[in-house]
Amino acid sequence: MSLGAASLVLARPSVVPDAVVLESMFPTLSEAVANRLAGRFGSLAAHLPPLLLWQLPLWIGVTEKQLRPIEALPALHAPLLIASGTDDQDTKWAETEHLFAIANQPRELWAVQGAAHVDLHAYDPSAYQARILKFLASHLGNEARSFAVPHHGSRFSAATAPG
Numbered sequence: 347m348s349l350g351a352a353s354l355v356l357a358r359p360s361v362v363p364d365a366v367v368l369e370s371m372f373p374t375l376s377e378a379v380a381n382r383l384a385g386r387f388g389s390l391a392a393h394l395p396p397l398l399l400w401q402l403p404l405w406i407g408v409t410e411k412q413l414r415p416i417e418a419l420p421a422l423h424a425p426l427l428i429a430s431g432t433d434d435q436d437t438k439w440a441e442t443e444h445l446f447a448i449a450n451q452p453r454e455l456w457a458v459q460g461a462a463h464v465d466l467h468a469y470d471p472s473a474y475q476a477r478i479l480k481f482l483a484s485h486l487g488n489e490a491r492s493f494a495v496p497h498h499g500s501r502f503s504a505a506t507a508p509g
Contacts, residue, residue, distance in 0.1 A: 347369050347370050347463075347465065348369070348370040348371050348372050348378070348436065348437055348463070350369075351368040351369055351370065351371035351415070352371050352372060352413075352415040354366065354368070355368070355371065355415040355418045355419050355422060356412075356413065356415055356418050358418055358421050358422075359422075362423055362424050363424045364424065364425070364485055364486055365424060365425045365426075365427075365481065365482055365485035365486055366422065366424045366425070366426050366427070367426075367427045367429065367478060367481065367482075368426065368427070368428050368429070368445075369429050369430070369466055370429070370430045370431065370434060370436070370437045370442075370463055370466070371415055371428070371430075371437065371442075371445060372415065372436070372437050372441065373414070373415060373416035373437075373441050373444060373445055374410070374413070374414040374415070374416060375399065375402075375410050375413035375414065376395055376399060376410055376414075377441060378436065378437070379394075379395045379398060379399060380392075380395045381435060381436050381437065381438060382436055383395060384435075385435050385436065415445075416444070416445060416448065419445060419448055419449055420448055420449075420450065422449070422450065423450050425452045425453075425481075425484075425485040426449050426450070426452070426453045426454070427453075427454045427455075427456060427478070427481045428442060428445055428446050428449065428453065428454070428455050428456065429455075429456040429458060429466055429477075429478075430442040430456075430457070430458065430461075430466075431458045431460070431461025431462050431463065431464065431466065431469070432457050432458065432459050432460060432461065433460055433461060433462045434461065434462050434463045435462065435463065436462075436463035437463060439457070442455070443455070452485075454481060456477060458470075
């Protein structure tokens, strides 16, 4: 999910992956912290993120500016599927759309209707498998096709970016 997706993008892999699926990735650590605190503390949370984030260099030796997947994403040159729930309050849909807008081609955006910040596979396993396997098959060829699962309808909608 979000932390794993951000970790991959921030790692800036030296070998270009054949295909990448980023699920519920946050654009910046600052936004991730602010969204999560707002969801738990409401308007009282507005001043908390800076108090937490200034501690990063003390605890883990990095700054918040080094933890911005949105700045590293343009360096990823692999076929990309960005998936997120439309009701996700930890990674807002507008943030997902912004990530998609700056991603390289080929890219696809998958809006998981009604899903919050949850495991999208657990939310609807058959639709998830069908969607992800279709994407992987289109970029990995026969290796992914052998695992294809038929699609029997879902609550999801998919959009492919214009070429």
